[in-house]
Amino acid sequence: MINDYSQNLLARITTVQVIAYILLLILGGRVFYLQIIRGDYYKEKAENQRIKLIPIPAPRGSILDRYGRILVDSRPSYNIVFASEQIKFINPFERVDDYARGLKVDKQYLIERLNLIKKQPGFETMIIKENATIEDIAWVEAHSLEFPELQVEIRPQRNYPYGEVLAHVLGYVGEVSPKQLEKPEYSHLKPGDIVGKAGLEQYYDKYLRGIPGYRKVLVDSRGRIQAELEVVEPQPGQDLITTIDLDLQLAAEAELAKSVTKRGAIIAMDPNNGEILAMASSPSFDPNVFVKGVSTPEGRRKIAEYYKDENRPLLNRAIQGRYHPGSTWKIPLAVAGLQQEAITVKNSRLLCGGGITIGNKFTRCMGNHGTPPLDYAITKSCDGYFYRLGLKLGVDGLIKMVEEFEYDRPTGIDLPNEKATRTPKYWKPYVEKREGSWKDIRTVYASIGQDTVEATPISMLRTIAAIGVQGKMYVPHLMKEIKEIGAVGAFPARPGLTYEIPEPKIIKMTEEQEALVMHGLWGVVNAGGTASRIRIPGFDIAGKTGTAQNAALGTKGPKDHAWFVSFAPAYKPEIAVMAIIENSGFGAQHAAPAVRGVYDAYLRKHHPELVQGQTLAKNGL
Amino acid sequence: MIGIIEKRNFREFDFLLLILAISIVCFGIWQIYNAQPNEIYWQKQIIGLIIAVLIALVVSMIDYRTLIHFAPAFYALGLILLILVLTPLGVKVKGQQAWLKLPIVGQFQPSEFVKIPVVLMLAKYFGERKGVQPLTLKEMMVGVAILVAPVGLILLEPDAGQALTYIPLLATVIFLSAIKIRWVVLSLIAVLILAPVSFYVGVKTGKIKQYQIERINVILDPENADPRGYGYHTFQSIITVGQGGVTGIKGDAEKSQSALKFLPEPHTDFIFAVTAENTGFLGCVSLLLAYALLLSRLIMGAKFSPDRAGMLVIMAFVGGMTFQIFINIGMTLGILPVIGVPLPLMSAGLSSILSTFIAIGFVLSVRMRRFVNY
Numbered sequence: 001m002i003n004d005y006s007q008n009l010l011a012r013i014t015t016v017q018v019i020a021y022i023l024l025l026i027l028g029g030r031v032f033y034l035q036i037i038r039g040d041y042y043k044e045k046a047e048n049q050r051i052k053l054i055p056i057p058a059p060r061g062s063i064l065d066r067y068g069r070i071l072v073d074s075r076p077s078y079n080i081v082f083a084s085e086q087i088k089f090i091n092p093f094e095r096v097d098d099y100a101r102g103l104k105v106d107k108q109y110l111i112e113r114l115n116l117i118k119k120q121p122g123f124e125t126m127i128i129k130e131n132a133t134i135e136d137i138a139w140v141e142a143h144s145l146e147f148p149e150l151q152v153e154i155r156p157q158r159n160y161p162y163g164e165v166l167a168h169v170l171g172y173v174g175e176v177s178p179k180q181l182e183k184p185e186y187s188h189l190k191p192g193d194i195v196g197k198a199g200l201e202q203y204y205d206k207y208l209r210g211i212p213g214y215r216k217v218l219v220d221s222r223g224r225i226q227a228e229l230e231v232v233e234p235q236p237g238q239d240l241i242t243t244i245d246l247d248l249q250l251a252a253e254a255e256l257a258k259s260v261t262k263r264g265a266i267i268a269m270d271p272n273n274g275e276i277l278a279m280a281s282s283p284s285f286d287p288n289v290f291v292k293g294v295s296t297p298e299g300r301r302k303i304a305e306y307y308k309d310e311n312r313p314l315l316n317r318a319i320q321g322r323y324h325p326g327s328t329w330k331i332p333l334a335v336a337g338l339q340q341e342a343i344t345v346k347n348s349r350l351l352c353g354g355g356i357t358i359g360n361k362f363t364r365c366m367g368n369h370g371t372p373p374l375d376y377a378i379t380k381s382c383d384g385y386f387y388r389l390g391l392k393l394g395v396d397g398l399i400k401m402v403e404e405f406e407y408d409r410p411t412g413i414d415l416p417n418e419k420a421t422r423t424p425k426y427w428k429p430y431v432e433k434r435e436g437s438w439k440d441i442r443t444v445y446a447s448i449g450q451d452t453v454e455a456t457p458i459s460m461l462r463t464i465a466a467i468g469v470q471g472k473m474y475v476p477h478l479m480k481e482i483k484e485i486g487a488v489g490a491f492p493a494r495p496g497l498t499y500e501i502p503e504p505k506i507i508k509m510t511e512e513q514e515a516l517v518m519h520g521l522w523g524v525v526n527a528g529g530t531a532s533r534i535r536i537p538g539f540d541i542a543g544k545t546g547t548a549q550n551a552a553l554g555t556k557g558p559k560d561h562a563w564f565v566s567f568a569p570a571y572k573p574e575i576a577v578m579a580i581i582e583n584s585g586f587g588a589q590h591a592a593p594a595v596r597g598v599y600d601a602y603l604r605k606h607h608p609e610l611v612q613g614q615t616l617a618k619n620g621l
Numbered sequence: 622m623i624g625i626i627e628k629r630n631f632r633e634f635d636f637l638l639l640i641l642a643i644s645i646v647c648f649g650i651w652q653i654y655n656a657q658p659n660e661i662y663w664q665k666q667i668i669g670l671i672i673a674v675l676i677a678l679v680v681s682m683i684d685y686r687t688l689i690h691f692a693p694a695f696y697a698l699g700l701i702l703l704i705l706v707l708t709p710l711g712v713k714v715k716g717q718q719a720w721l722k723l724p725i726v727g728q729f730q731p732s733e734f735v736k737i738p739v740v741l742m743l744a745k746y747f748g749e750r751k752g753v754q755p756l757t758l759k760e761m762m763v764g765v766a767i768l769v770a771p772v773g774l775i776l777l778e779p780d781a782g783q784a785l786t787y788i789p790l791l792a793t794v795i796f797l798s799a800i801k802i803r804w805v806v807l808s809l810i811a812v813l814i815l816a817p818v819s820f821y822v823g824v825k826t827g828k829i830k831q832y833q834i835e836r837i838n839v840i841l842d843p844e845n846a847d848p849r850g851y852g853y854h855t856f857q858s859i860i861t862v863g864q865g866g867v868t869g870i871k872g873d874a875e876k877s878q879s880a881l882k883f884l885p886e887p888h889t890d891f892i893f894a895v896t897a898e899n900t901g902f903l904g905c906v907s908l909l910l911a912y913a914l915l916l917s918r919l920i921m922g923a924k925f926s927p928d929r930a931g932m933l934v935i936m937a938f939v940g941g942m943t944f945q946i947f948i949n950i951g952m953t954l955g956i957l958p959v960i961g962v963p964l965p966l967m968s969a970g971l972s973s974i975l976s977t978f979i980a981i982g983f984v985l986s987v988r989m990r991r992f993v994n995y
Contacts, residue, residue, distance in 0.1 A: 009932075010924070012797050016936060017920050020943040021913060027947065028909050030954040034863045035902040042863020049860075050881050220881040221857075227875065 058210025171199020274474030329449025378520025390447025680982025748930025793940030
């Protein structure tokens with residue numbers, strides 16, 4: 001034995017041995033802690049970092065016109081993106097020249113985008129080129145080893161082929177906002193999901209929106225996909241068939257574009273059921289800007305301009321604009337006069353007097369019509385007659401009329417943010433509070449649709465169109481049918497549905513009463529009335545012009561708003577059309593011809609035999 | 622050479638030690654395969670094992686005393702190799718010029734092999750001292766001097782991890798060479814006090830850089846200390862070990878942290894994490910037990926050594942191996958900073974396996990000559 005070399009060598013060797021065992025024991029203890037005590041925790045950690053869910057966005061349903069023509073669809077858009085996982089290993093700024101050359105993108109723009117990445121540390125992908133071409137994609141694929149940070153991403157992009165046409169009705173889509181995410185109906189969405197932000201896109205969002213699928217993939221430490229574990233296909237959204245007739249819509253848009261101020265609204269509706277055939281509002285906007293432009297500086301600038309523009313292109317004037325209705329207001333007033341027996345069919349005559357004196361103030365009529373009957377007063381738009389009729393009804397009579405014609409609420413059209421008409425019913429409490437009492441002069445002004453009356457174009461069309469169909473006020477609507485969509489994988493089929501037309505509100509009139517008002521409306525165009533210039537032989541238009549002052553009384557402010565609200569043919573209406581042209585002047589001169597343009601388009605399609613006579617009539621003007 | 626071996630010697634051949642070592646390497650090859658199934662590391666390791674076993678057998682046939690006798694020559698050769706590494710003959714891998722590429726022999730890592738002549742030198746010097754008198758300061762300084770040259774050259778590569786593995790060689794030899802226990806205790810206390818104090822002073826005076834502080838923080842709290850930066854490797858290693866659970870993922874490539882490249886250097890420095898992942902707690906404990914058994918067997922060999930020099934060689938080898946196992950696995954388990962040291966017998970790498978088996982051959986040689994009388 002070697003023990004004789006030093007006094008305690010064996011003990012020292014044993015010490016080394018014990019130290020070795022202790023160290024191994026420490027390691028064993030640590031392994032026990034990591035694998036047995038914390039094993040499940042690290043199992044989960046490992047899984048979380050290797051399994052990624054890549055959403056497959058679902059295409060939204062298309063929006064079609066009543067004949068199945070596409071108004072909105074989704075098409076795949078290829079984007080070149082920077083992947084966040086990759087970028088932390090490289091300095092992309094050094095590669096900007098390569099990117100710019102390969103993708104044919106402005107270098108300055110790339111630098112801008114890369115700087116943006118720095119500001120948002122949590123980003124997943126950053127689009128550096130939208131709507132990439134096949135060449136771009138090929139370039140990215142070919143350089144995938146060299147530039148793994150570049151990836152091609154496909155997502156369906158909303159496409160509005162007609163641009164500004166029907167934009168207010170269709171609306172647009174965008175990323176769900178943080179505010180929306182708090183609402184229960186959006187609770188299952190996640191940031192970045194696309195939802196309808198306006199118009200039909202918003203109103204029918206839950207039908208149009210599909211259910212996104214996902215790819216469950218295995219990724220390596222650099223986020224490169226190693227294997228696909230599971231694919232859940234998305235379920236596309238349901239198609240929406242609208243009541244819109246694209247031809248009429250284009251005609252309406254063209255009329256607004258031709259108008260002097262290019263500001264206003266035109267609506268065409270089927271008076272027999274409330275189907276909106278056309279709804280145009282001008283100035284308009286291009287929904288594509290909202291869809292494609294959000295990620296680019298130019299797009300953002302354009303969107304900001306829309307919001308700042310004093311002509312308010314984002315406003316749907318047809319349902320959100322409030323204007324004094326002017327003389328078009330005389331039609332519900334006439335019906336109210338008969339209903340409330342201020343006048344009768346037998347004796348409907350009231351004095352015109354060239355105007356009326358209230359207190360010491362004289363308010364004039366446009367002419368002197370003697371003591372006309374109701375139909376003549378309508379045809380000639382006699383203010384004096386309606387001043388007196390309004391006074392006979394009194395403000396309470398007017399409020400009763402407002403309730404009868406449902407002017408105190410929105411029409412219920414299937415679009416978001418519809419505004420209600422404002423009437424004496426709404427204003428009376430404010431006026432009484434401020435001025436002590438409701439004065440007769442206000443009743444007089446309210447009788448001819450001025451002052452305390454501010455009507456939405458849709459509400460005026462709805463009420464006047466009802467006169468042509470025995471007083472049936474239908475709820476205007478744009479949805480005709482929502483198509484069903486079949487089951488996809490685990491997602492069940494979603495049934496289709498058609499618009500259920502609510503029972504119309506009936507304006508009670510006797511046949512005689514109706515005939516009297518109708519005769520007046522017919523005369524406006526066909527018997528030397530205010531809008532006789534737009535007469536179409538063989539297709540009698542019944543309507544009412546309106547010229548709404550919007551300057552303060554006695555001052556020379558902006559020009560009047562021109563109204564024309566009508567339906568045709570007069571005694572068996574197929575279509576009702578209205579137009580308002582802002583600050584253009586007389587209704588007969590500016591709004592009626594615009595309405596006529598829509599009728600022409602309607603006739604070319606449905607009554608081509610009448611088109612010949614129509615051109616003759618036009619030449620005869 | 623075979624003729625020299627006497628039957629009696631052959632009976633003393635420590636088959637258990639050799640089989641134990643070969644078993645660990647085989648287990649390691651399986652893990653190298655798990656770590657990098659698509660690379661040829663595991664095949665290389667098989668070839669390495671065969672060569673290593675042959676060399677170990679050859680070494681065991683030679684009388685260890687002859688080898689110790691020629692220690693200065695080996696030592697000089699080792700230093701030449703380490704110098705050559707720093708010349709253009711050296712190969713740079715990941716910022717470290719630690720490899721030497723020579724014709725015929727191929728590429729190898731001299732710092733792995735030079736441990737052997739260093740141990741022989743230490744054994745020669747300290748083995749020759751007689752009697753029970755305590756170690757003098759001068760003797761200690763000679764020991765330090767033996768270490769300084771190779772360690773200095775290795776630090777120039779720079780390979781701090783390898784340099785570190787030389788320290789326990791000297792420490793073990795000195796401890797077993799009748800150093801006064803009070804010196805041992807004093808130096809232990811000094812380390813325990815000076816390490817934190819110098820760290821504190823270093824931080825205060827700015828001598829210790831921020832990234833070095835980060836590396837320490839990683840050990841204290843691997844999960845929250847910047848898992849994308851310095852903590853990344855440690856944290857990924859901990860996850861890899863942890864997800865092994867009791868029985869491991871058994872080579873499931875879809876779960877493998879190394880196949881998905883979350884785990885860095887899976888076939889070399891982090892081979893234990895791969896082992897833990899694939900074989901779980903049972904595999905880890907088995908491996909640790911195998912190491913314990915191997916070390917016990919070596920220590921038994923040391924106890925039976927016919928002379929002091931043989932004992933010192935084996936014990937230096939035990940000290941170095943224990944240290945390396947602890948540093949490597951400790952790093953893998955997140956209780957020690959990341960230091961690039963291979964796990965003996967497990968990590969892929971011809972240099973490491975060859976040098977280890979040369980040492981084992983040496984131990985076998987000592988063991989076979991236990992009954993030789995002077």
